Amino acid sequence: MLLSILFNYFSGLDIARNLTDRRLAKRSLIFNIVVNIAILGFFKYEGFVLDSLNAVLPVHITYHPLALPIGISFYTFQILSYIIDVYRGNVKVQKNILNFAGILKLQSVRIMYQENLYNTFKKAAAFFFIFFQKRMSSDMSAYFYPDIDSQL
Numbered sequence: 001m002l003l004s005i006l007f008n009y010f011s012g013l014d015i016a017r018n019l020t021d022r023r024l025a026k027r028s029l030i031f032n033i034v035v036n037i038a039i040l041g042f043f044k045y046e047g048f049v050l051d052s053l054n055a056v057l058p059v060h061i062t063y064h065p066l067a068l069p070i071g072i073s074f075y076t077f078q079i080l081s082y083i084i085d086v087y088r089g090n091v092k093v094q095k096n097i098l099n100f101a102g103i104l105k106l107q108s109v110r111i112m113y114q115e116n117l118y119n120t121f122k123k124a125a126a127f128f129f130i131f132f133q134k135r136m137s138s139d140m141s142a143y144f145y146p147d148i149d150s151q152l
Contacts, residue, residue, distance in 0.1 A: 007035065008079045012082065026087070032080075047066075
């Protein structure tokens with residue numbers, strides 16, 4: 001994880017430095033995304049791939065299962081969110097590595113803005129209100145007209 005933090009810190013600095021030349025910045029962004037997804041894929045699917053190869057190939061590849069770092073998926077997508085935001089110019093690059101390591105914890109708050117959260121809750125409340133109304137009306141009609149099914 002320390003190597004990943006260092007890689008992403010310097011990658012963010014590189015992208016911010018190259019923002020005047022979008023081609024170079026985009027190249028750095030793509031390289032960062034590929035490396036981060038490769039790290040995630042390696043830790044998540046290393047055992048599966050080697051077991052599948054051992055089942056198909058006539059040779060046996062020995063390996064020691066690696067312990068999956070806790071929260072690696074969340075960390076990876078959090079880092080990608082930060083790097084993409086730096087590329088887009090939505091956030092300033094962190095020039096202090098300690099601030100960068102600390103911002104990873106705070107970055108998760110940005111996943112859903114307050115306005116989006118409010119709208120989501122508002123839509124959910126409207127859905128449950130309509131569902132409740134329909135459920136109550138069907139229960140009431142079944143109470144007052146118990147033989148309606150036999151008449152249809």
